Amino acid sequence: MTSSSSPADLPSDTVAAPGALTGLRAVVTGGASGIGSATAQTLAARGARVACLDVNPASVTPPLLGVRCDVSDDGEVATAVAAAAEELGGIDILINNAGIGAQGTVEDNELDQWRAVLDVNLLGIVRVTRAALPWLRRSTAAAVVNTCSIAATAGLPRRALYSASKGAVLSLTLAMAADHAAEGIRVNCVNPGTVDTPWVQRLLSAAADPEAEREALRRRQPIGRLVSAEEVATAIAYLAGPDAGATTGTALAVDGGMQGLRLPPPAR
Known part of the structure; x- marks a missing residue:
């Protein structure tokens, strides 16, 4: 596990609302890259102490704590969550972000x-949340945020498996919110559109025409571009923080309007 230092050591481009999460302890799965890394940095910049659970935490640097964890392994999850809680002095915020993709019908x-x-994508959330619940129940600001996807609410071509996994995450989020509301634990999820992450970059690199594929991804989002990891992180940080104290059982779309908007085709 790496050591911690002050939020001032974070990259200058991190989206921050200084002090908003001061005193809170957060665990982020899949926290070493992509949305997870951006989320961990944003939470820390807002004052939280953050542990990143990841299969490869080597890239995690202070003030973040790096903890080895494969969310598909029961034993590793129990050990990693306990280690993070001990190092942080408890857990107030859990971000279930670890996930893998798949293409195909x-x-x-x-x-x-x-x-x-x-x-x-599904049982990883179950394992980590079960392990974190004893600490979340002791918190006065307990929040869980699951990383879901536009694939849970819109039919996307060649994403049958991935969509099924994220549809389950959406339903699980709602059920967890109902189960734990009386305990003061809020549970929400974010539904990103196509995000400019290493996984998407790998898909583009493998395409026959990477630039044409990138343009297609841009055009299917009404804002005309990919979503950034930092934009998703900002939404997650909001749902995890006290400003969202009355928000639970909500799926927050960060998809450039992809789910809700139907724009006319461009003029010829």
Whole structure:
């Protein structure tokens, strides 16, 4: 586990509302890259102490704490969450962000791949949340935010497995919010559109025409560009913080209008 230091050591481009989360302790799964890394940095910039649970935490640097954790492994989850709670002095905020992608129709992916993706994207949330609940129940500012996806609410081509996993995350979020409201634990999720992350970059690199594929991804979002990881992180930080104290059981879309807007085609 890496050591901590002050929020001033964070990159200068981190979206910050200084002090908004001061005194709170946060755990972010998949916190070493992409949305998870941006979220961890944003939470820390707002005053939280943050532990990043990741299969490869080597890139996690102070003031963040890096903890090795494979969310598909029961033993690793229990050990990592306990270690993070001990180092932080408790857990107030849990960000269930770890996930893996998949492409294909319902007949393209082998059943073993279905099991593997569901094991990470869905059961990973179950494992980590179960392990964190004893600490969340002791918090006066307990919040869980799950990273869901536009794939949970819009039919996307060649995303059958991924969409199924994220649809389950959306339903799980609502059920968890109902189950734990009386305990003072808020549960919400964010539904990002296509985010400019390393995973998307790998997909683009593998395409026959990467620039044409990137343009197609841009055009399907009404704002005309990919969503940034920092924009998703800002939404997660809001839902995790006290300013969202009356918000639970909510799915916040950060998708450039993809789910709700139907714009006319561009003029010729």
